[in-house]
Every structure is written in C-alpha cells, then in structure tokens.
Amino acid sequence: MVKKEDGQLTGDEKIIREKFLLYFKDLYCPPSVHACRTDDTNNIAQMCHNIFEDLNNTAWPKIPQSAHHKIVDAPDYHEIKKALFDMGPDKSPGPDGSTARFFQRYWHIVGPEIVQQIKLVFIREEIPDDWLKCHVTLIPKTEEPQTPAEYRPISVGNILYRLVMKLIARRLQPYLKQVISCEQNAFVKGRCISDNILFVKEILHSFSLPNFRQSAFLLKADVNKAFDKLEWPFLQMAMQYLNMPQKIIALIISSYRRARVTINVNGKGDGFLKPTRGLRQGCPMSPYIFIISMEVLSRMINGAVNGGLLKGVKVAHTGPVVTHAIYADDLILMGDASQVEVQVLYSLLQSFAIASGLHINPQKSRLWFSRRCSQQTANSVQEIWGAEEVVGAEKYLGVMLNKKGDIRSNGRMLLDKLKAKLSGQVKWQIANGEAVHALSQPWFNSWSINQNANQSDRRLKVSELIEEQTGQWDMQQLTRLFNQYQIQEIVATDNKPNLQARGRDRLIWQHTKTGKYTVKEGYKVLLEMQNEPVAAHVFDWQLIWRQKNLEPKVKIFLWRLMHKGLPMATNLHRRMNNFNPMCQRCGLENEFEMHCLFYCETSRQVWFASPLGIRVHALPLDIVQTCTQVLDCLDEDGAKLFANTMWEIWKERNKAVIEHEIFKTRDVIQRVKVGMSMADMSNCLQGDPSNTIVWQKYEYYPEGWQVLVDASWERSMKSGRAFVVYHREILHSVGLRASDMHDPFHAEASGLAEAMQYVYDKMQIPMDTMVQFFSDCSNLVLAINQADTADLPSWRAVPVVNEIIWRVENASQGPKVQHAKREALQQPHGLANAARRGVMNYEGPPTLMMQQVGRLTEMIDDNFFQRVQEAPP
Structure with a gap:
C-alpha cells in the first residue's frame, strides 16, 4: 500500500510502481546534472575547488606514496580466494542470480576463471559492464510504511563486482587510521562506537555542572539521505586529496558512472536507471568512501579552529578544544553559543553541503545548551540552525542522551532492546494468562514492543484479551492493540489462555524441548545465526549414542569421523606435509570427509543404490552438518542404515587404498544388507528373556x-x-x-x-x-x-x-x-x-x-x- 497525493492509500500495482520509480529517479538522478541546470553544476565545481584549495594549504596526513603499489597491484590466487570465502554464503544474490555459496562450493571448477577475470580488472582498470548491473531492494524502515521515503534502498550487486570492491576495501583499510582524524570512529580499526557515546555523554554532563562557565551549545545534526546524495565530483576530489592511487579512483568512479540500477518493487524491476550521484548501500567499499568524504568536513572544522575562527568547547581549563564528533552519518557539532561562532560553523556546513550534496535536515536535528547559556542566546542559536531544543531525552547511536544525567531512560531502552532481541528466542507459555502483560512481555512469535502504548494498556494482562462468556479472543481489543499480521498469528496460535486452566504462565526458551535454557543450546543457536558449521563438540551425540541397534564399532567410527580423527589423506597431510592429500580412488580432489564418503564417484554409486534417497549434491560441505541434517530426518532404522552405509564405504575404501583392490559397489551394498539383518538378530539374542x-x-x-x-x-x-x-x-x-x-x-x-x-x-x-x-x-x-x-x-x-x-x-x-x-x-x-x-x-x-x-x-x-x-x- 502507498499513499497518493490526496492522502488516500492505494494498492494499485501500476500506481505503486510509478511512485517508487519517480521517487528514486529524483533521488539518484537529480535535475541539477542536466544541461538546463549548468549553473548549479558550476557552483558545485567552484565550491569543491575552493574547499580543497584551502585544505591543500595546510599539512594534513595522507596515504603514503609507498603504499600505492600494495593497493593497485593485481591480487594473487590466495588473496582472491580468501576474500570470496569470507563473503556471507547466503546473502542476497545479484542480477546474475548467484550467491557466494555457488562460487565457494564449485571453486575447484570456477576458481581459475574468477582469478583470471579479477586480475584483468586490476590490470585494465575497468570493471565489465555486466558486473555493474545492480538491483535495489527496498527494506521498510517502519512497521507499516506508506511512502517510498519510508523504505531503505539496499543495492544488491553481482558477486564478482562485490568481490573486486571487497579486495580494494581490504587493501585500503590499514591506512585509514593514519588519514582519518580522531573525531571519526566508524569503520576504522581500533576505534569503536562507545568512544563517541562516552564522549558526547561527558560533554552533556559537563553542561549541567556548576563549575562549567562557558555558554555553549551541542547540535545533533541529521544528515539527510547521506549515502544516496553524495556527489561524485566531490567524492573524486576527496579521494585525490587523501592521495588514494589514481588507478583505484578511476576504477571506482568509472564503476559508478557506468552502473545501471533496477528498482525492485514487489519483487519485480522494470528498466534501468543511470544514477548520477550516491553510494551503493550494500557495497563493501561504500562505508570507507563515505568516511573519506566526511573527513573533508572534519578537516574544514579543525582548520577553522587552528585559524582562530572557532573556539569550540573546553570541559576543563587545561583540556583540549572539542568541536565535533562523527560516526558515519551521525554528526555532533559543539561550540561557543555566540552568534559569531555559530554563524561561522553554519557557513562551513553550508559550503560542505553545496560541494558534497550532504545537507543537514533541521527538522530532525536537536540542540542542547549549557546551564550558563541565557534563553535569549539559546533562541538566537535555534534560529540559525532551525533545530529544536531537547527537553527530555534524545536517542544517539542507540542510547539516550540527557543533560541531567537521567539513567532511567537508558535502563528502559536497554530493557526494551533486550526484550526485542529475545522475542524470537524466548516467550511466555500461557496457561491462564494472569501473569503475562500483553504489550510488555513476549508471548507469540511476531510480538514486538509497542512504543506508543499508554500506561493502562501496558498493564493489560493476556487473560483480559479473552471474552469471559465465550472463552474466545476479544477481537475489538486485539484490533486496537496489534497489527493485522500479529492478530492473524494470535488467533491461529495454540498459546491461548484458558481461564480455568491449572498451572501457571511460564517463560520458555524455544530452542530446547524442555523450554529451559542451557549454555550448550545457546552456543549452538549462536553458531547457526552466524552461518557457522556446527562443531563436533556441540553436535547432539544422543543422535548416535541412543541407537541401541547400532554396533559399538560403528558408533566409535562416527565419533572419530566428526572429530576429523580418521586417517584420510587431508588429515594425514596436516600431520605430514609430504603426504599427498589427493583421493587415491579418483585423483580429482583432496580426500576430506565429505569427499571420501559422499562426493567420490564410487561413493556416489553406493548412495544412488541406497533406499534412503539421499541426494549427494545437495548435502552441506561439512560432515557434522551433514550428519545432523540427515539423522534429524530419519527414524531408528534409517539412522542405522545411514551409519552402516558410511561404515562399509570406509572399509571398502581402505581395501582399495591399502590392499590396492578395486572398489566394489555391489559388495558394499550386500554387506550393508547383511549387517542390518545381523544387528537385528544380535539385539534380539541379547535381550533379557524375562522382559519379552x-x-x-x-x-x-x-x-x-x-x-x-x-x-x-x-x-x-x-x-x-x-x-x-x-x-x-x-x-x-x-x-x-x-x-x-x-x-x-x-x-x-x-x-x-x-x-x-x-x-x-x-x-x-x-x-x-x-x-x-x-x-x-x-x-x-x-x-x-x-x-x-x-x-x-x-x-x-x-x-x-x-x-x-x-x-x-x-x-x-x-x-x-x-x-x-x-x-x-x-x-x-x-x-x-x-x-x-x-x-x-x-x-x-x-x-x-x-x-x-x-x-x-x-x-x-x-x-x-x-x-x-x-x-x-
């Protein structure tokens, strides 16, 4: 649904697409770049020239010339492979339809070609046109967005384009700490977000102290559409100013100018846009390019301080002068609350905004004043900035800022965040609903904190959402308190209060059968969230130990298998470097656990004939993940067949490797069949006759x-x-x-x-x-x-x-x-x-x-x- 000009909501597909395409065309392709607005373009160029001419007259740190060859030289095989394998395997695919997992899984086939193509990019200083196609996916910023501005555009490029940018970013990162000023803490190794938070909170705390004698202000400035409105001419000059290699600058700017972007609306994209400004949110290089651009503003402000144009703020008599703090697009400005100083700082920001395209949004900006600042002075400062003064608390980088040092707001926010984090992990299991507050305690899967609820609604119990006469949900109450998707889940859930029920409502951890949290289960869930393979020490060994009809030697085999304790070629190669890691049956790939038991052609034949119907090509690369997934889906008979099949493949492989015999698929299958029958007979004979x-x-x-x-x-x-x-x-x-x-x-x-x-x-x-x-x-x-x-x-x-x-x-x-x-x-x-x-x-x-x-x-x-x-x- 999208809101039309008359304020009415519409679900018409054509109108929705037109509004979104028009909005993003104006955002990425502003009219100032066309011939009819050449005056604006000339003004931007002149302003850029003036800014960088002033900066060049001052000695500021830059990327050393000696580092250029390390950034520019074509990467080798290992550097390219490491960068690719460090990419999230299941992140959204680009226009080519491929995720990083495809290239990682079939690296032995596509790897040499990828390495050659990436090297050519660095040699020719140009990225192929097909790599530059990009889909923009829209992520809602609010629960029920109604305008295109309420969506965050995330660019999803082709994997190979992202790989090139990741390589450049990794090479550039070690030099950023030298050239990015200490006022910026985002995306610089060794600096963290807490530095900004503590710094700003201490300044505000000082504003309220009796011995702070300065009349000062602090502005939390909102940069409007920071990533989407950055001008490319300014960006190019900023990179040149910091002495980035010209070849890399040309490669980046060329990739921006030749890019073609498709806006995906409801899963479909029509045609292409050719952007003339902005960065790609989702590109590995974009965060570093942005802080390079913001470094220009930081140096402009520091230059004004050095030139005596700005006093800044001094917390202590012998302390340093502080004027600003930057974390990505979160900008904090502070200084003396005199009209002269505020006007100088405002002029600097206006010049920077004209050159870079990064304008301050006064409606979303906020002001604080020290206790020595008079109301008349505060009013004049507010008039210049056009921002409102903060009366209570204001959010900054995830915490609440309050001049009076009220820590309760931070505590409430922390609790709300913790509840939101745990809402997908823990929830209340309802008995009669008397102990659970419907709006402040998670009790269904899509539950979220309702920030707009009043105090009486926050005290509402789940039991009060049931009609006493009918025992059914009170739909009038649900409609008032929840959105339509949440109502659908509530009505369909079996977690419904029974006013006559015994027992009590209780908080449960959803990832265990008992509902009780254990460190082991928490660690396993954390690994899954990070897309990490499940390690052998967190594998559910009950899947194996409880198999009473599985022979002990097979159980020990499985334990050694998942601890990489079997004498396979790759395991022996780790211990003896001169040992050949290749598979001695096929000679096509290194013999690791999955190859030995599944991927090798002789092993594939066994699984093809197995009644389990396992598709070898669809299995994970990790043996622990494979065993977990397969055993989770099998009953006792199937688990026994799966384990015995792996055991017999391993035995036949040993015969082939050690005794140089031919791997006989039919013999393996026949032994599996006999082993299954003998195990059943053995279990029957071992039973206690008194229990039969x-x-x-x-x-x-x-x-x-x-x-x-x-x-x-x-x-x-x-x-x-x-x-x-x-x-x-x-x-x-x-x-x-x-x-x-x-x-x-x-x-x-x-x-x-x-x-x-x-x-x-x-x-x-x-x-x-x-x-x-x-x-x-x-x-x-x-x-x-x-x-x-x-x-x-x-x-x-x-x-x-x-x-x-x-x-x-x-x-x-x-x-x-x-x-x-x-x-x-x-x-x-x-x-x-x-x-x-x-x-x-x-x-x-x-x-x-x-x-x-x-x-x-x-x-x-x-x-x-x-x-x-x-x-x-």
Whole structure:
C-alpha cells in the first residue's frame, strides 16, 4: 500500500510502481546534472575547488606514496580466494542470480576463471559492464510504511563486482587510521562506537555542572539521505586529496558512472536507471568512501579552529578544544553559543553541503545548551540552525542522551532492546494468562514492543484479551492493540489462555524441548545465526549414542569421523606435509570427509543404490552438518542404515587404498544388507528373556473400559498416534498421521488427548464412566497423576497435558491414566508406526486393520532392498 497525493492509500500495482520509480529517479538522478541546470553544476565545481584549495594549504596526513603499489597491484590466487570465502554464503544474490555459496562450493571448477577475470580488472582498470548491473531492494524502515521515503534502498550487486570492491576495501583499510582524524570512529580499526557515546555523554554532563562557565551549545545534526546524495565530483576530489592511487579512483568512479540500477518493487524491476550521484548501500567499499568524504568536513572544522575562527568547547581549563564528533552519518557539532561562532560553523556546513550534496535536515536535528547559556542566546542559536531544543531525552547511536544525567531512560531502552532481541528466542507459555502483560512481555512469535502504548494498556494482562462468556479472543481489543499480521498469528496460535486452566504462565526458551535454557543450546543457536558449521563438540551425540541397534564399532567410527580423527589423506597431510592429500580412488580432489564418503564417484554409486534417497549434491560441505541434517530426518532404522552405509564405504575404501583392490559397489551394498539383518538378530539374542512379554494382564473392571495408546515419531516432525479401545473385547482401532509434532513427548501427549476426545466425544461414553488409559510414557503418566506440568520434557506439550488434567479432574470417576510396558502396547505401536510412515490413517475393526498393516509393512521391506539388488557393480 502507498499513499497518493490526496492522502488516500492505494494498492494499485501500476500506481505503486510509478511512485517508487519517480521517487528514486529524483533521488539518484537529480535535475541539477542536466544541461538546463549548468549553473548549479558550476557552483558545485567552484565550491569543491575552493574547499580543497584551502585544505591543500595546510599539512594534513595522507596515504603514503609507498603504499600505492600494495593497493593497485593485481591480487594473487590466495588473496582472491580468501576474500570470496569470507563473503556471507547466503546473502542476497545479484542480477546474475548467484550467491557466494555457488562460487565457494564449485571453486575447484570456477576458481581459475574468477582469478583470471579479477586480475584483468586490476590490470585494465575497468570493471565489465555486466558486473555493474545492480538491483535495489527496498527494506521498510517502519512497521507499516506508506511512502517510498519510508523504505531503505539496499543495492544488491553481482558477486564478482562485490568481490573486486571487497579486495580494494581490504587493501585500503590499514591506512585509514593514519588519514582519518580522531573525531571519526566508524569503520576504522581500533576505534569503536562507545568512544563517541562516552564522549558526547561527558560533554552533556559537563553542561549541567556548576563549575562549567562557558555558554555553549551541542547540535545533533541529521544528515539527510547521506549515502544516496553524495556527489561524485566531490567524492573524486576527496579521494585525490587523501592521495588514494589514481588507478583505484578511476576504477571506482568509472564503476559508478557506468552502473545501471533496477528498482525492485514487489519483487519485480522494470528498466534501468543511470544514477548520477550516491553510494551503493550494500557495497563493501561504500562505508570507507563515505568516511573519506566526511573527513573533508572534519578537516574544514579543525582548520577553522587552528585559524582562530572557532573556539569550540573546553570541559576543563587545561583540556583540549572539542568541536565535533562523527560516526558515519551521525554528526555532533559543539561550540561557543555566540552568534559569531555559530554563524561561522553554519557557513562551513553550508559550503560542505553545496560541494558534497550532504545537507543537514533541521527538522530532525536537536540542540542542547549549557546551564550558563541565557534563553535569549539559546533562541538566537535555534534560529540559525532551525533545530529544536531537547527537553527530555534524545536517542544517539542507540542510547539516550540527557543533560541531567537521567539513567532511567537508558535502563528502559536497554530493557526494551533486550526484550526485542529475545522475542524470537524466548516467550511466555500461557496457561491462564494472569501473569503475562500483553504489550510488555513476549508471548507469540511476531510480538514486538509497542512504543506508543499508554500506561493502562501496558498493564493489560493476556487473560483480559479473552471474552469471559465465550472463552474466545476479544477481537475489538486485539484490533486496537496489534497489527493485522500479529492478530492473524494470535488467533491461529495454540498459546491461548484458558481461564480455568491449572498451572501457571511460564517463560520458555524455544530452542530446547524442555523450554529451559542451557549454555550448550545457546552456543549452538549462536553458531547457526552466524552461518557457522556446527562443531563436533556441540553436535547432539544422543543422535548416535541412543541407537541401541547400532554396533559399538560403528558408533566409535562416527565419533572419530566428526572429530576429523580418521586417517584420510587431508588429515594425514596436516600431520605430514609430504603426504599427498589427493583421493587415491579418483585423483580429482583432496580426500576430506565429505569427499571420501559422499562426493567420490564410487561413493556416489553406493548412495544412488541406497533406499534412503539421499541426494549427494545437495548435502552441506561439512560432515557434522551433514550428519545432523540427515539423522534429524530419519527414524531408528534409517539412522542405522545411514551409519552402516558410511561404515562399509570406509572399509571398502581402505581395501582399495591399502590392499590396492578395486572398489566394489555391489559388495558394499550386500554387506550393508547383511549387517542390518545381523544387528537385528544380535539385539534380539541379547535381550533379557524375562522382559519379552507378549502381553501383560491388567485388571478388567466389570463395567469399565480400557484404551491402549502409543505414538511413533521421527525428527522430521512426522508422527503417528494410535489407540485401541477395549470393553471386554477390542471395539475400535484408530491410527492418525501428523507432521507438526516437535518431539516424542509431544506426540505421546497428543495421542492420549486424541484418545480421550475420541472416547468421550465421538463414542459419547459418559464422563462418569470408568475408563483406563494405558501409555508407555512414564513422564506423561506421572505429570497427569500429580497434576504438575512444571518439569515436562517438552514445553510444547504443556497445553495438551493441561487439557488432559482438566478432563481427569472434572469427572467423578471418569478417566484414569496408568503406565504400561511397551510389550503390552504392540497393537497400537504397530498401527502408530504405519501411520507415521504414511501407510495409512485408519479407523475401524482391529483384526482387518492389523492384517493390512502386516501386508503393507512386508511391501515396504521388499522395496527396501530392491534398489540394492539392482545397483551397479
């Protein structure tokens, strides 16, 4: 939706596109560059000439001439490869449609060509036209933007263009500390944002002290559209002034002037714009170019101080004179509150604005005055700057500035930031909603802090959003407090308050089954957020150790594999430099873990014949990530097959390498098949005969009912829930499949809840009739019988368990939940497995059901090894 000239919102695609294209055409291609405005262009050129002529008359640090060859020389193979592999692999693709991951994954194929092309760019001092195409993606600045100005344009260029700019930026960075003045702290190694924050807060604190005798002002200046309005002639002269190599300057300016930009609106772009000013937000070089431009302003101000035109501010009698602080486009100016000094500083900024295109926006700028400054003086300063005086607190670089030193505003802001950060990690699980404030505590996924809420709304509890009579959401309240997307999630969520519910609202960490935070889980989530491979020491080893049907030697093999402890060629090469790291089977690539077990052609043949259906080309490059992803999606049988297949490939590889035998794919597959069968037989023989109970007798109530419940679950969140209903004989058998169960406990609890609902609602058995429900999940049975959900193994199952407890407690006799051994639940267990595998959803006579399950299971087993027998040798 976009706002038209008459103030009305419209969703018309054509109008939206026209408004956006017109706005960005005016932003990137201002009319002053056309022939009809040559006077303005001449004024800019003259102003630039005057500024840099004055600066050249003063000795300021510049990039040494001796460093030019280090910046200009063509990069070598290793420098190019390192820069490419340091790029975020999954960042937005450019017009070529490729992400950095593509080039990183297939470096062994495309690497030599990339190196050659990048070297040619540095030699010819020109970037190919195709590399300069750019898509501008629009990121909303507000929750509900209505005008093009409320979107931030992010340029997404081709990977090779970004790679060239990254190389230049890396070479230039070591020299910036020498040439960028100490008043600038952004993007300079060794300087940080906290320096600016502490500096400005100390100045404001001094303004309020009785012994500060100066009449002074401090201006927080807002630079309007800083990155988008920077003039290229000024930029070129700024880089020349700092003695950047002329070849690099020509390369950068040429890439700007020849660029073609497409504005993406709703995922589509029409035609190209040819910008005449501005930097590309998203280009690795843009931050450094910007601080070079702002360095001109810094030196203009320092030159005025040295020339006696500006007094600045002195916090102490023997302290230094301070006049400004710059962090990227955040500009702080300060000085004596005399009309003469303010006028000089204002004139400097006007000259800089005409030359650079970076104008101050007075509506968004703010002023502070020292306690010695009279109201008349403050009014005259405000009139010159056109900015308002700060009455309370004002935000600067993420903290609140307040002359009176009020730290509460900083504390509130810190808490709000912390809540916003944690909103995607932790949330409140609602029982009755009495303990959770709807607007100040996260309780659904898209929750965010509502800064505009009044105090009474901030105290509103989640329970107050429910209508007491109906037990449904109060839509009038939701519409008033939340946006439409949040309302959709709230209505659809199962995190709904039950005013009669037992238990209490509790805060949960969403990345663990129990809802409790652990350092291990937090570290794993942090690595995932940074796109880092999961290290072996944070791998969930329960995926392997709990596999009772996996031989110990295979478990040890997997442990050594993920700790890079197997004698593969690359591992041996790390220990012995003279050892050849190449694969001795194919000779095409270094033999690392993924190549040995998956990528090598002989290994690919084995996986092609495997019934697991693993697509080798789609697997991650890291062996730990691969094992995590694959094992997460497999049940016990699939995990055993996956591990045994890797084990047999490794054994056959050793024969091929050590005994110089031919790698025989058919033998590997046959051994996998035999190994699976032998493991099953071994597990049966090792079992305790006293525990092999076919059926367990339970007390039958003369007028009672019995329901046997079980669930089957796999890490892809697919599950099967089943129950069998008895009343002296089997009456009903039900099997249901679901794909939204997050863990086994969740599946077991849902299965029991569905069984109760079926018995009491569908079969319409009266609630005062004794019905025994049997489950093999001891934690679930204990929680229900003790009516305590505080320490459940799964926080997602809490609402389900609360519902069961409510049913148990609100019946005179009603349901009774007891524990049973797994051997006693063979019928629901088999039915749940069949439902999970997608064999069937079933409701009907149990005898026919078990016959169908048996026949279908046999069919699956036959198909399981059909491809194995047809595999190539």
